[in-house]
Amino acid sequence: MSRFWSPIVDTLRPYTPGEQPREGGLIKLNTNENPYGPSPLALEAIRNETGNGLRLYPDPEATELRAAIAASLGLKADHIHAGNGSDEILAQAFLAFFCGKRPVVFPDITYSFYKTYCALYAVEAETVPLDETFRCDPQDYRRPCGGVLIANPNAPTGIALPLEGVEEILRQNPDAVVLVDEAYVDFGAESAAVLVPRYDNLLVVQTFSKSRSLAGLRVGFAIGQPQLIEALRRVKDSFNSYPLDRLALAGAKAAWQDRDWFERTRQRVMVDRDRTAEGLKAQGFDVLPSAANFLFAAHEGFAAERLWKGLREQGILVRHFSQDRIRNRLRISVGTTAECDALLAATGTLLNK
Amino acid sequence: MSRFWSPIVDTLRPYTPGEQPREGGLIKLNTNENPYGPSPLALEAIRNETGNGLRLYPDPEATELRAAIAASLGLKADHIHAGNGSDEILAQAFLAFFCGKRPVVFPDITYSFYKTYCALYAVEAETVPLDETFRCDPQDYRRPCGGVLIANPNAPTGIALPLEGVEEILRQNPDAVVLVDEAYVDFGAESAAVLVPRYDNLLVVQTFSKSRSLAGLRVGFAIGQPQLIEALRRVKDSFNSYPLDRLALAGAKAAWQDRDWFERTRQRVMVDRDRTAEGLKAQGFDVLPSAANFLFAAHEGFAAERLWKGLREQGILVRHFSQDRIRNRLRISVGTTAECDALLAATGTLLNK
Numbered sequence: 001m002s003r004f005w006s007p008i009v010d011t012l013r014p015y016t017p018g019e020q021p022r023e024g025g026l027i028k029l030n031t032n033e034n035p036y037g038p039s040p041l042a043l044e045a046i047r048n049e050t051g052n053g054l055r056l057y058p059d060p061e062a063t064e065l066r067a068a069i070a071a072s073l074g075l076k077a078d079h080i081h082a083g084n085g086s087d088e089i090l091a092q093a094f095l096a097f098f099c100g101k102r103p104v105v106f107p108d109i110t111y112s113f114y115k116t117y118c119a120l121y122a123v124e125a126e127t128v129p130l131d132e133t134f135r136c137d138p139q140d141y142r143r144p145c146g147g148v149l150i151a152n153p154n155a156p157t158g159i160a161l162p163l164e165g166v167e168e169i170l171r172q173n174p175d176a177v178v179l180v181d182e183a184y185v186d187f188g189a190e191s192a193a194v195l196v197p198r199y200d201n202l203l204v205v206q207t208f209s210k211s212r213s214l215a216g217l218r219v220g221f222a223i224g225q226p227q228l229i230e231a232l233r234r235v236k237d238s239f240n241s242y243p244l245d246r247l248a249l250a251g252a253k254a255a256w257q258d259r260d261w262f263e264r265t266r267q268r269v270m271v272d273r274d275r276t277a278e279g280l281k282a283q284g285f286d287v288l289p290s291a292a293n294f295l296f297a298a299h300e301g302f303a304a305e306r307l308w309k310g311l312r313e314q315g316i317l318v319r320h321f322s323q324d325r326i327r328n329r330l331r332i333s334v335g336t337t338a339e340c341d342a343l344l345a346a347t348g349t350l351l352n353k
Numbered sequence: 354m355s356r357f358w359s360p361i362v363d364t365l366r367p368y369t370p371g372e373q374p375r376e377g378g379l380i381k382l383n384t385n386e387n388p389y390g391p392s393p394l395a396l397e398a399i400r401n402e403t404g405n406g407l408r409l410y411p412d413p414e415a416t417e418l419r420a421a422i423a424a425s426l427g428l429k430a431d432h433i434h435a436g437n438g439s440d441e442i443l444a445q446a447f448l449a450f451f452c453g454k455r456p457v458v459f460p461d462i463t464y465s466f467y468k469t470y471c472a473l474y475a476v477e478a479e480t481v482p483l484d485e486t487f488r489c490d491p492q493d494y495r496r497p498c499g500g501v502l503i504a505n506p507n508a509p510t511g512i513a514l515p516l517e518g519v520e521e522i523l524r525q526n527p528d529a530v531v532l533v534d535e536a537y538v539d540f541g542a543e544s545a546a547v548l549v550p551r552y553d554n555l556l557v558v559q560t561f562s563k564s565r566s567l568a569g570l571r572v573g574f575a576i577g578q579p580q581l582i583e584a585l586r587r588v589k590d591s592f593n594s595y596p597l598d599r600l601a602l603a604g605a606k607a608a609w610q611d612r613d614w615f616e617r618t619r620q621r622v623m624v625d626r627d628r629t630a631e632g633l634k635a636q637g638f639d640v641l642p643s644a645a646n647f648l649f650a651a652h653e654g655f656a657a658e659r660l661w662k663g664l665r666e667q668g669i670l671v672r673h674f675s676q677d678r679i680r681n682r683l684r685i686s687v688g689t690t691a692e693c694d695a696l697l698a699a700t701g702t703l704l705n706k
Binding site: 002003004005006007008009012013014015016017018020022028031033034035036037038042043046047050051052053054055056057058059060063084085087088091095096097098099100101116117119120175176177200201209213214215216217218227228230231233234235236237238239240241242243244245246247248251 | 355356357358359360361362365366367368369370371373375381384386387388389390391395396399400403404405406407408409410411412413416437438440441444448449450451452453454469470472473528529530553554562566567568569570571580581583584586587588590591592593594595596597598599600601604
C-alpha cells in the first residue's frame, strides 16, 4: 500500500470481470453477451449521431431515453434513472440507499459485484444461503436490514424467483429498499417493474447489455418511485454529470423502441438455451433450470475446472467461479445455434476422453 | 428527505452543469465546448466500430487508448488511467487519495465540482483565496494537508500557473497527492505531464472534451506514476468495470493520434480568443489573461447578470456564476470566428442601450 492511498483503497475488493480475449477465433460463452448483435435501428441511430455534434456535451438528464422507457412501461420519466451500465446504477444505489445503515441482505450465491460494493461503501453484507436446489426462499428475507438485493433471475444460477416471491420480500421490508437486479429478466423471468406503482421501496435495475445486445455501449436504467430516482440523480450529479455519451443515448433509445428485433433475438436465445440444456443433460450434466441467457451446469464425473480448461484448449470460453459452493459448476452463455452445437460437441469429446 | 435515503444523500451538493438547451439556433458559449467538431479520423473510427461488435463488452482496461497516450508522452501504459470524462476520474481520485485524511486544499475560485466531491466523500475542503488579480501563489500551498487540487489553467478565470509554480507546490507537499486538473491546458498552458517521472505525488488529469472536441463522447485520462494509477484502477473496478464504451475507446484513440486536426483547431480557438479579448477590452471590459478556451470578463458599467440575460435574449448563451467574488463576471467560451463576432456585436449593442 502506497502512502498516498486513502486507507479505504487497501480494503477494496475490486470485481474481476470475465475475460475479454484479444485474440479472435474463440467461441466466447463466458460473459453472457448476446450472440445476435444489436438492433439495426440502434446502429443506424448511432451512425446518425456520429458527427460534429459530438463536440457538445450530452443531455445530462438522458431525457429522451428515460421518456421512451417510461412510456412503454406506463410510467413517467421521473420513475426512470439512466446510467453507464447497470453496474454504475448498482454502485449509485448502494450509496443512495444502503450507506450508514444496517447490513444489506442478499443470497450467498449471486452476482459477486454486490460484495465489491459493500467493501467500497463500508456496508456490512449479510448473506442468506440459497436452498440445496439453489432456490431463494422469500421467508429468509424477513429480517431487520438496511436493504435487500435480489438478482432475478439470479446469477450465476439462472433460476428465477416468481413475482409473488419478489412481492413477499417487498411486503416484509417496507422500510428498506429492495433492489431487484433484472439484468437477465427478458430471457424468461417476470419483471417487478409492474409493482413499482404499488411499492415505494422497490428499485428495479435493468441493462441494455444482454437482451438488447449492447454490452459494448454501456447503458443501464433503474425503475422506481420518484423519491428513489431523485436520490440516484443526486448521487450521479455528485460524481459525474454525464455518464452516458451521445452515441449511447441515441443507440439505447432506438434499441428500446425496436421491439421486433428484441423479441426475435431473445426468442432465439431461449430456444437455443433450452435445446443446449437438454443436450448437456443427455451427456450426464446436472443443469439448473435457467430463465437467463446462460446455463449453470455440473458433471459428476468431471471436475468443472478441468472441463473449463479442456474447453479453453478447444477455443471455447466459459466461466468458472472459485467460490466453494459452486466450484464444481460452469456458467455457459448461450451463443448462436452453431456455437451451442460446438459446445455440445466439445463437452461430448472431453467426457469421452 | 425520504426514509429510504442514506443519511449522506441529504448532505450532497450536486454539481449543476451548464445549460444544454434543447432548442436550436442558439450561439452556445456557456460550457466551453470546442466550436470545430472532432477529428474526422475519430468519426471514421467510431463508424467502423458501429456494428455487431457492440454486443461484446469493451476492453475494461482501455489498453489501446492508454498505450497510445503513453507512447506520445514517452511513458508506459501503467502511467495512464482512462475514464468516463475527467469528472469521473476526479471522483475516483478523491476516493483513492483524499478520503479519511486532512483537508484538501484548493483555490477559493476554481472548478466548483471540487466542493461537490468533498461533500460526496466527507472530505474537508480548505480553500485558499486567489490574489486580487485572481492569480495563484504557490507559497500559499505550503501547509499540512491531505492533498492539493490545482486547475491549470484555472477555471473560470482562465489564468495559467507556470510550470515552476506547479513544481513548487509538488516540492512543498511530498507526502500529499497534488492533482493538476488540465482540462484546458492545450489552449496555452504548460502541462505538468513532463514532471510525472520525477514526482511520485503528481497526478495530471486531462480530457478529450475540450481540445479534442469530444465532450459528447465522455473520455478523460490521468497521468501519474504506477502506484497512483493502481489506486485509480482499484476504485474503478469497485464501481464500474467498463466506464468507457467501445465507441468512446475507438474515437478517443483516433482523435489522440490525429495531431494535425488537434493543432489546427486549437490554434484557431486561441487566435479567436485573443481577438475577442481585444474586442471586449475595446468595449471597456476587464478581461483576465486566458490560457483556456474561454474568457472571464467584467464590465464596470453593466452588471454581469443583466448582461447575461441580455445576451440570452439575443440567443447567445454564456455562463454566470453566483459566487460572491465572481458574480460581476461572465465566462464566455470561444466559438467560431463568426460566433465571436456575433458576441462582440451583441455586447456592443447592450452596452450602448
